[in-house]
Amino acid sequence: MIIRTERGLTIKGSRVTLYDILDFLKLEYPPKLIRDKFNLSQEQIDGALSYLQGYRDEVEAEYQEVLKTREEIRQYWQERNREHFARISAHSPAPGKEHLWKKLEEQKAKHSSEK
Numbered sequence: 001m002i003i004r005t006e007r008g009l010t011i012k013g014s015r016v017t018l019y020d021i022l023d024f025l026k027l028e029y030p031p032k033l034i035r036d037k038f039n040l041s042q043e044q045i046d047g048a049l050s051y052l053q054g055y056r057d058e059v060e061a062e063y064q065e066v067l068k069t070r071e072e073i074r075q076y077w078q079e080r081n082r083e084h085f086a087r088i089s090a091h092s093p094a095p096g097k098e099h100l101w102k103k104l105e106e107q108k109a110k111h112s113s114e115k
Helices: 018-026 031-037 042-054 056-090 098-114
Strands: 002-005 008-011
Touching: 002 042, 008 018, 008 042, 008 056, 018 031, 018 042, 018 056, 031 042, 042 056
Parallel strands: none
Antiparallel strands: 002 008
């Protein structure tokens, strides 16, 4: 059974939304793996798939809105973190910790060269 919560269309008895299920269906995960990933019963996954099939257009429209909101949130936090990390990197290492900062910089440089 599918219910509407503050999170959107949700599988009753779980915190899993139909949008979570759609994410994995779009990645071509089989229903059994999706069921196991979210620890759902066979009845719950069958109900979700049945609902998706019966209301595909409506759920897809909501799903697109969810994706848009996710992207806006991701961009917000990316920008906020960029400012935060810039402030942190402007600070000098604490006295006695210089060797740790040097080691960290070496690891960052190594990681960057591997990409």
